[in-house]
Amino acid sequence: LGLDSDCSTVTCGALVESPYLERSLDNIAINLETFLLIYEGGADFGFDDIIEQAGFPDVNQRFRDQVIAARTNAENASVGLAEQVKTLADSGRSADCVNAFANPDAEDKSFSACNLAGLVKRVTDDLKIDFVTIIEVSIPGNVQSDND
Secondary structure, three states: OOOEOOEOOOOOHHHOOOOOOOOHHHHHHHHHHHHHHHHHOOOOOOHHHHHHHOOOHHHHHHHHHHHHHHHHHHHHOOOOHHHHHHHHHHHOOHHHHHHHHHOOOOOOHHHHHHHHHHHHHHHHHHHHHHHHHHHOOOOOHHHOOOOO
8 A cells, every 4th residue: 555666556465564474554553653762762862852942843743643643543453454455456446545545534444554554644744844844954866756
């Protein structure tokens, strides 16, 4: 679920991580939790402190809220990612997934991973815009359109 140079379809089932152990969504939740720990610097100085000192506490809160919303989605999914991808591919309901991605707050229990992809996109969009602007770094040209 998402754009990948190796697959141009909505589902890309062959690219699902940990399909046999069915740990894909757990892995995503752990990655999001780890991202937040790195962002906040643990108990030490982190990017959140730089953004706070720059006068953007609302951006910090938005990052936290977005990451927590995405992690909560991944943790609370009742159907694994591989099964959601298979169901989506078999049902021909790709438009439902696209809508869930575009409107991730309107939870779709059938395809919660589509909501998750939209929630993660919010985080990456803010990283590419607000984060790099406030931290005063630039994105290398070869990754500006990368969806990771």
